[in-house]
Amino acid sequence: MVLASAAPGIFSAGLDILEMYQSTPERCVAFWRALQDAWLNLYGSRLITMAAIEGHSPAGGCLLAMSCDYRVMAEGKFQIGLNETKLGIVAPFWFTDVMLNTIGHRETEKALQLGALYSAQQALSIGLVDKVVPLAEVMPTVEGELKNWLQIPAAARVITKTSMRKAVLDRLRSQKEKDAQFFADFINRDSVQKSLGMYIASLQKKKN
Ligand SMILES: CCCCC/C=C/C(=O)SCCNC(=O)CCNC(=O)[C@H](O)C(C)(C)COP(=O)(O)OP(=O)(O)OC[C@H]1O[C@@H](n2cnc3c(N)ncnc32)[C@H](O)[C@@H]1OP(=O)(O)O
Numbered sequence: 026m027v028l029a030s031a032a033p034g035i036f037s038a039g040l041d042i043l044e045m046y047q048s049t050p051e052r053c054v055a056f057w058r059a060l061q062d063a064w065l066n067l068y069g070s071r072l073i074t075m076a077a078i079e080g081h082s083p084a085g086g087c088l089l090a091m092s093c094d095y096r097v098m099a100e101g102k103f104q105i106g107l108n109e110t111k112l113g114i115v116a117p118f119w120f121t122d123v124m125l126n127t128i129g130h131r132e133t134e135k136a137l138q139l140g141a142l143y144s145a146q147q148a149l150s151i152g153l154v155d156k157v158v159p160l161a162e163v164m165p166t167v168e169g170e171l172k173n174w175l176q177i178p179a180a181a182r183v184i185t186k187t188s189m190r191k192a193v194l195d196r197l198r199s200q201k202e203k204d205a206q207f208f209a210d211f212i213n214r215d216s217v218q219k220s221l222g223m224y225i226a227s228l229q230k231k232k233n
Contacts, residue, residue, distance in 0.1 A: 026070065026072045026073070026074050026075070027074075027075050027076075027077055027164075027167055027168075027171070028074065028075070028076045028077065028089060028090070028093060029076075029077040029079065029164065030079060030080060032080065033079075033080065034079075034080040034081065034103070035080040035081050035086075036076070036077075036078045036079060036080045036081060036082040036086050036089075036090065036103075036105075037082055037085060037086030037089055037090075038081065038083065038086060039083050039084030039085035039086045039087075039088075040060065040084065040085040042112070042221060042224065042225055042228075043225070044056050045114075045212050045221060046218065046221045046222065046225060047218065048212075048213075050209045050210075050213060053208060053209035053212055053213065054205045054206065054208075054209045057204070057205040057208040057209065058201070058205050060085075061197060061201055061204065061205065064088065064092065064119070064197075065194060065197065065198065067089065067092045067093075068092040068123065068190055068193070068194060069187075069190065069194050071183045071186070071187070073094055073095075073171060073174045073175065073182070074092070074093040074094050074095075075093050075094060075095045075096070075097070075167045075170065075171055076089065076090040076093040076095070076096045076097070076167075077097055077163050077164050077167045078090055078096060078097065078098040078099065078103070078105065078145075078154065078163070079099050079103075079160060079163050079164075080099070080103050081103050081104055081105070082098075082103070082104070082105040082106075083104065083105070083106060083107075083108050083142060084106075084107055084108055084109055084112075084116075086105070087105050087106055087107050087124075087153075088107070088120050088123060090105065090154070091123045091124060091127045091153070092123055094174070094186070095155050095167075095170055095174070096153075096154040096155050096156075097154065097155065097156045097157075097158060097163050097166045097167050097170070098145040098148060098149070098154040098156070098157050098158075098163070099145060099157075099158070099159065099160040099163050100145050100146070100157050100158065100159055100160070101145065101160065102144075103144075103145060104142035104143060104144060105142065105143055105145070105148050105153060105154065106136060106140070106141045106142040106143050106148075106153070107120055107124060107136060107137055107140070107141075108140040108141070108142050109137075109140060110137065110138065110139070110140035111140035111224075112140075112220060112221060112224045113216070113217055113219075113220025113221065113223075113224070114211075114212070114217060114220070114221070115211070116137055117204065117208070118196070118197075118204075119193065119196065119197045119204075121133065121137060122193040122196065123193065124136065124137070126189075126190075126193065127152065127153060128151050128152050128153050129152075132151045132152075136151075145157040156170075
């Protein structure tokens with residue numbers, strides 16, 4: 026399975042910030058459960074998963090990419106990373122776990138505190154992506170890599186993937202409701218809503 030985007034220049038802009046702003050607790054919980062389930066399916070997929078990152082990939086977009094087995098990113102101006110702290114919010118523990126498994130403890134600690142967004146070359150240097158190529162080469166590179174992975178006996182690959190990812194998946198599975206409730210409570214704090222409001226305004230201002 027290849028994750029790619031139809032939007033030029035944007036692999037994924039992350040979660041819909043408008044869903045987290047001035048929403049109701051009930052809607053927040055439903056939104057979060059949908060995200061949890063989508064992620065459990067992706068990270069726990071038995072399929073070979075690859076991200077063709079042909080554009081920006083902040084926050085939830087970075088989570089999607091990191092949850093794949095392999096990442097190819099376009100060189101140039103695009104950025105990737107978990108930038109949550111820049112919005113005044115905190116990456117949930119399962120976002121953190123996936124990043125820890127991808128780039129290790131020290132880089133994750135820096136990346137998360139700073140809300141760092143990396144260029145493709147920087148992402149390559151810390152292991153956040155596996156390959157950087159010109160934009161037009163992203164999809165052919167993914168397809169070539171997929172052919173390599175498809176040569177591995179499927180049962181052996183799936184058992185290996187499952188055992189590598191089980192602890193992180195189980196950690197969320199065992200506390201889904203608590204995590205959803207935490208999200209709804211946290212996101213509706215006055216201070217967090219204020220930060221999100223300012224961030225939305227800064228996105229709109231950038232356009233004008
Ligand atoms: C406990 C809490 C945990 C919560 C975990 C949260 C995870 C997340 O994913 S939070 C979302 C983080 N995402 C971002 O910070 C990305 C914000 N967007 C951007 O930086 C840029 O839009 C871009 C780099 C992705 C693309 O830039 P550009 O091509 O210049 O496009 P525009 O900035 O003009 O955006 C077009 C349009 O889309 C709106 N928009 C962008 N991102 C989001 C988003 N994540 N959610 C909702 N809306 C988004 C942007 O405001 C523009 O809207 P209009 O002005 O109405 O056209």
